Amino acid sequence: MKHTKHTLSMLSVALLAGAAQAGTLSIESWRVDDKALWEDVLIPAFQKKHPGITVKFAPTAPTEYDSSLTARLTGGTAGDLITCRPFDKSLDLYKKGQLEKLDGKPGMQHFPASAKVAWQSDDGKDSFCMPMASVMHGFFYNKKIFADLKLAPPKTQAEFFAALDKVKAAGKTPIALGTADQWEANQIVFTGIGPNYWQGEAGRKALIAGKAKFTDPQFVAVWEQMAKWAPYLAKGYSAQTYADTQNLFASGRAAIVPAGSWDIAYYKQQGLDFGAFAPPVAKAGDKCQISDHTDIGIGINPKSKNKADASKFLEWIASAEFADLYTNKVTGFFSLSSHPIEVKDQVAKSMLDWRKSCGSTIRLNAQVLNRGEPNMETELWNVNSQVLNGKLAPKAAAQQIQAGFAKWYKPQQ
Amino acid sequence: MNRIARWQIAIFLAPALLIYASFSAWPLLDTLGLGFFNTDEAGQQHFAGLANYYKLLLDPQWSDGFWNAMGNNVEFFFIHMLVQNPIGLLLAALLSLKGVRFAKSYQTLLFLPTLLSVVIIGFIWQLILSPLWGVAESLLAQVGLAEHFQPWLGEEGSALLTLALISVWQFIGIPMMLIYAALIAIPEEVIEAARVEGASAWRIFWQIRLPLILPTLGLVTILTYVGNFNAFDLIYSVKGALAGPNYSTDILGTYFYRTFFGYQSQIGSPTMGAAVATLMFLVILAGVGVYFFAVQRRLQRHAF
Numbered sequence: 001m002k003h004t005k006h007t008l009s010m011l012s013v014a015l016l017a018g019a020a021q022a023g024t025l026s027i028e029s030w031r032v033d034d035k036a037l038w039e040d041v042l043i044p045a046f047q048k049k050h051p052g053i054t055v056k057f058a059p060t061a062p063t064e065y066d067s068s069l070t071a072r073l074t075g076g077t078a079g080d081l082i083t084c085r086p087f088d089k090s091l092d093l094y095k096k097g098q099l100e101k102l103d104g105k106p107g108m109q110h111f112p113a114s115a116k117v118a119w120q121s122d123d124g125k126d127s128f129c130m131p132m133a134s135v136m137h138g139f140f141y142n143k144k145i146f147a148d149l150k151l152a153p154p155k156t157q158a159e160f161f162a163a164l165d166k167v168k169a170a171g172k173t174p175i176a177l178g179t180a181d182q183w184e185a186n187q188i189v190f191t192g193i194g195p196n197y198w199q200g201e202a203g204r205k206a207l208i209a210g211k212a213k214f215t216d217p218q219f220v221a222v223w224e225q226m227a228k229w230a231p232y233l234a235k236g237y238s239a240q241t242y243a244d245t246q247n248l249f250a251s252g253r254a255a256i257v258p259a260g261s262w263d264i265a266y267y268k269q270q271g272l273d274f275g276a277f278a279p280p281v282a283k284a285g286d287k288c289q290i291s292d293h294t295d296i297g298i299g300i301n302p303k304s305k306n307k308a309d310a311s312k313f314l315e316w317i318a319s320a321e322f323a324d325l326y327t328n329k330v331t332g333f334f335s336l337s338s339h340p341i342e343v344k345d346q347v348a349k350s351m352l353d354w355r356k357s358c359g360s361t362i363r364l365n366a367q368v369l370n371r372g373e374p375n376m377e378t379e380l381w382n383v384n385s386q387v388l389n390g391k392l393a394p395k396a397a398a399q400q401i402q403a404g405f406a407k408w409y410k411p412q413q
Numbered sequence: 414m415n416r417i418a419r420w421q422i423a424i425f426l427a428p429a430l431l432i433y434a435s436f437s438a439w440p441l442l443d444t445l446g447l448g449f450f451n452t453d454e455a456g457q458q459h460f461a462g463l464a465n466y467y468k469l470l471l472d473p474q475w476s477d478g479f480w481n482a483m484g485n486n487v488e489f490f491f492i493h494m495l496v497q498n499p500i501g502l503l504l505a506a507l508l509s510l511k512g513v514r515f516a517k518s519y520q521t522l523l524f525l526p527t528l529l530s531v532v533i534i535g536f537i538w539q540l541i542l543s544p545l546w547g548v549a550e551s552l553l554a555q556v557g558l559a560e561h562f563q564p565w566l567g568e569e570g571s572a573l574l575t576l577a578l579i580s581v582w583q584f585i586g587i588p589m590m591l592i593y594a595a596l597i598a599i600p601e602e603v604i605e606a607a608r609v610e611g612a613s614a615w616r617i618f619w620q621i622r623l624p625l626i627l628p629t630l631g632l633v634t635i636l637t638y639v640g641n642f643n644a645f646d647l648i649y650s651v652k653g654a655l656a657g658p659n660y661s662t663d664i665l666g667t668y669f670y671r672t673f674f675g676y677q678s679q680i681g682s683p684t685m686g687a688a689v690a691t692l693m694f695l696v697i698l699a700g701v702g703v704y705f706f707a708v709q710r711r712l713q714r715h716a717f
Contacts, residue, residue: 063676067676085678088678089678096454097455180652181653234544236567239539239565247545366678370678374474375677378671378679381677382660385657385659391658407474
């Protein structure tokens with residue numbers, strides 16, 4: 001009996017020690033692809049500065065991330081640091097008390113207001129995530145195919161379609177794009193090529209203010225352009241997944257792929273010689289507008305037992321060292337901090353240079369527009385895929401989105 | 414000392430009862446209850462009576478999706494009933510014939526897909542049917558049917574049928590095995606007596622074997638029904654939670670997933686999800702109820 005008691009007390013001591021062990025942080029993230037990079041580069045770099053703090057990077061697949069994170073936060077088993085989706089998804093967590101307020105925390109001063117806005121309350125008073133990185137959207141082109149056909153990266157839409165016709169005549173697939181997974185149709189295509197039509201921020205803010213409608217010509221025109229793409233896509237594109245698209249372009253069978261900057265790493269790994277061009281404008285001389293989307297932030301779980309170390313980690317995230325490592329090692333994710341960073345990858349650098357001549361905006365529906373029911377993101381995936389599939393006319397697409405929007409959004413009623 | 418006291422019965426029942434109550438009955442009741450609440454912005458739940466059900470069945474924004482999923486689910490079930498179970502019966506009948514060579518090997522091969530993970534099945538079939546690198550098109554071309562090839566999984570008109578047939582391909586082994594077991598349990602004397610009376614093989618099958626395996630066919634039907642109305646994994650692994658194109662492959666399982674867990678920027682609602690789960694439960698309960706009252710009670714026990 002005495003023996004058992006002894007073992008029990010030993011066991012409880014061991015358990016307590018395990019629970020109270022200081023200096024362990026765990027990061028929730030959807031960036032499964034970057035796991036090795038965090039473990040081999042980023043975390044060791046952090047530990048050099050802060051020895052004794054153990055950091056674990058624990059990602060969940062992107063499509064599962066939001067639901068499983070919500071479940072873990074509610075159940076109290078979530079990690080100490082939470083990777084934040086931009087705008088409403090994280091705002092929702094903050095409102096439920098599942099993200100710590102970060103104003104005044106060391107490091108926050110290194111970010112411009114335009115980056116912080118993605119993780120602030122509507123009145124701008126509370127910040128709840130530290131901005132980490134943005135992604136950009138445009139087109140990649142196969143340099144070899146372009147050289148063989150004596151094509152230059154198109155600047156205007158007329159040049160764009162002329163190039164497509166030429167590639168098609170040469171027997172290659174002009175555009176690698178499928179609609180089986182649906183999200184590309186919205187996040188890369190619609191909100192990628194759209195800003196040129198709705199004038200970037202001006203158009204986005206007009207929708208929020210209730211001064212513009214999706215049925216206005218500047219929005220319908222985007223769907224009209226998408227409807228014209230069908231003949232240039234691969235045969236059977238309605239069953240083509242994103243992985244198929246990546247393979248099609250990486251294997252050199254397609255000349256152009258509408259892509260996000262995060263794809264740079266993948267295509268480079270495949271050994272492809274490619275370049276990037278911004279979404280073509282209507283006529284030569286127009287100011288270009290690009291989708292430069294604040295995509296990743298990081299915040300602190302209020303229930304974390306180790307907030308002091310979590311703050312130290314955030315301070316490091318705000319450092320020039322992290323900005324440099326993240327931008328240059330996680331190719332295609334651009335640091336949002338105000339530290340001047342030299343981008344080493346050529347394609348990434350050429351994309352970043354668009355900022356100099358083009359207006360920047362975020363994904364059209366990321367802020368406010370996704371808040372109601374029916375959910376606009378979901379609706380846009382469906383509607384945009386159908387337009388590409390030729391199953392829905394551009395005008396009907398506009399009407400469906402506008403009707404869903406006006407149903408719950410007061411300024412649109 | 415052979416008398417069994419009541420407390421002994423209670424003690425022996427307790428473990429099973431406790432496990433069933435805490436892992437099956439209680440979660441079910443809790444879900445049924447949760448459907449009567451709604452969630453506010455701060456994550457608090459408030460009693461809302463039938464509001465969720467009212468929304469789900471009468472507000473077009475929810476009901477359109479719900480009835481679409483229900484319709485697709487019914488279609489999914491009928492395809493299984495019309496394809497999976499008759500073919501299962503046919504295979505079982507063939508395998509139970511005397512003197513079929515390699516019968517055991519066929520049995521194993523036909524049952525094998527059932528053992529594979531749905532994720533693998535979905536992936537394999539997506540590759541086979543891929544318009545870019547699939548073998549389906551070249552196989553059709555070999556028999557001169559290349560022009561009939563379509564991206565079946567991507568077309569609104571054919572995606573659900575294709576997925577249902579993939580599911581049939583995977584699960585054909587289950588009705589086959591169940592029916593096969595019933596067929597070989599029929600005593601040889603019954604069949605021989607019929608043969609002596611001059612009955613043809615055809616007639617023996619329809620008038621002797623089939624009536625004797627009716628209880629098994631009923632069981633297969635109800636298993637198919639419950640399985641299909643709870644289906645989710647195949648659709649999710651091939652088409653994702655949005656079940657495209659244009660929700661043409663959306664069934665109750667995927668609809669529930671989107672409602673309960675949310676999807677992308679759509680925020681999930683446990684309370685609304687509970688209401689959807691309750692309706693799914695009621696649909697399955699109704700189907701099983703109809704089966705028990707209308708079919709099961711009429712089945713006769715055959716003593717051999």
